[in-house]
Amino acid sequence: MPIFCGDDSVTLKPGRNKEGNLLNKPSEYIRVTDCIADGSKAGFVIGSEIASSSHDVLFQNLTVRNVPLMGLWIKTMRSRGGVIERILYRDIVIENTQQPIWLSMCYIPNASSPAAINPAGHPPVIRHITFENVDCRKGNRGGIKVEGLAQSPVRDIHFVSVKCDKVEISDTEDVFFAKWQLCP
Numbered sequence: 001m002p003i004f005c006g007d008d009s010v011t012l013k014p015g016r017n018k019e020g021n022l023l024n025k026p027s028e029y030i031r032v033t034d035c036i037a038d039g040s041k042a043g044f045v046i047g048s049e050i051a052s053s054s055h056d057v058l059f060q061n062l063t064v065r066n067v068p069l070m071g072l073w074i075k076t077m078r079s080r081g082g083v084i085e086r087i088l089y090r091d092i093v094i095e096n097t098q099q100p101i102w103l104s105m106c107y108i109p110n111a112s113s114p115a116a117i118n119p120a121g122h123p124p125v126i127r128h129i130t131f132e133n134v135d136c137r138k139g140n141r142g143g144i145k146v147e148g149l150a151q152s153p154v155r156d157i158h159f160v161s162v163k164c165d166k167v168e169i170s171d172t173e174d175v176f177f178a179k180w181q182l183c184p
Helices: 017-023
Strands: 008-012 027-038 042-047 054-065 070-075 083-095 099-104 125-136 144-147 154-164 167-170 172-178
Touching: 008 027, 008 054, 027 042, 042 054, 042 083, 054 070, 070 083, 070 125, 099 125, 099 154, 144 154, 144 172, 167 172
Parallel strands: 008 042, 027 054, 042 070, 054 083, 070 099, 083 125, 099 144, 125 154, 144 167, 154 172
Antiparallel strands: none
């Protein structure tokens, strides 16, 4: 039975802004496997409330289809803080989405947003993320997008055996592609 809901199908949200930093209860050592997200707003997500951090997470053997937003999405913003690291996405099919893969530190960049109230003491960190055997199939309107912050670039991202139609990266360091296939 596929997962269907009016928001992200599966999401990890370990705290928001300064309160999340102080609480310090990370989402850690989690496995999300053998799931289908069909028709929800987004697929498998970390964030945007990520201040207490998230690490050592496995997303495996997943299908994302017919979602109007992102398939695999890590989202945060400057005011959230937190560290997202050691995340593995493996054996995934994505079709008919706006953006199959998006890692963003620029989620809701508006400084007057309620999400920017009581900011964390440091910018977020996204690092040590691997995408392995990910097939972005038909109907996707975007490809891969990775956007960090000038003061906190997204670091050490690996795309291994990934099929997608385009790549857009900014404010990143050490992004690697192996057995990459750019599909029309």
